[in-house]
Amino acid sequence: MTKEKALLGWEQYIESSKYSSWDEVVKEYQNYTTKQWDTSLDSIIISNFKKEKGNFILKADLFSVLATIKAFYKEPCSTTYDNILCPVLLLHATIPIIDSSRDRGLHQIKKNINTIKVKGIKNTKHNVHWDIPNSVANEILLWKQGNYKIY
Known part of the structure; x- marks a missing residue:
């Protein structure tokens, strides 16, 4: 785009x-x-x-909002990934099931951030915390307690 x-x-x-x-x-x-x-x-x-x-x-x-969009085009977020050294939890939607831009973004993030856990929350759209707030909270608590594997 x-x-x-x-x-x-x-x-x-x-x-x-x-x-x-x-x-x-x-x-x-x-x-x-x-x-x-x-x-x-x-x-x-x-x-x-x-x-x-x-x-x-x-x-x-x-x-x-427009300033934020302009910033994405001036310097993509991906240029910062190598500098992220802390553990990261990324929860993402799973609907639509096939989303090539989401898949490309997740691949790039996983490749460039060493301390990341990526998890799709089943049956969720854009705002995963709207759809299944208890599952999202549980994932965060488990991750925070250190019961996670870094991918």
């Missing part, structure tokens, strides 16, 4: 993230989770929005 296309896409996303009701927010964000919507997801998601004149508006600041 080109820098220009990425910037335009993110700008459109941020500017279109205005909803006239909480039900509209739920309808949109249900696409990002495998979990049936409930009050716990409400409490997680609500912090991402501000309410103005009856509308729910994504809090993400356009300038900051």
Whole structure:
């Protein structure tokens, strides 16, 4: 994807993230989770929005989001991997099952960070902590206790 296309896409996303009701927010964000919507997801998601004149508006600041995207194109994150010397736990989604960009990224990270454990959390989409929060918490606790193998 080109820098220009990425910037335009993110700008459109941020500017279109205005909803006239909480039900509209739920309808949109249900696409990002495998979990049936409930009050716990409400409490997680609500912090991402501000309410103005009856509308729910994504809090993400356009300038900051675009600056982050520009930084990725100026210097890819991969240039820092060799400098990561501490243990790393990377939990990732498994839906969609086939995701070539995710697979390439995971391969590159595993190749360049010596102290990393990579684990796919079954039946999760982009925000794994939304879908199966207890499993995510358990993985973190096990890793933190040192009961993990560094790959």
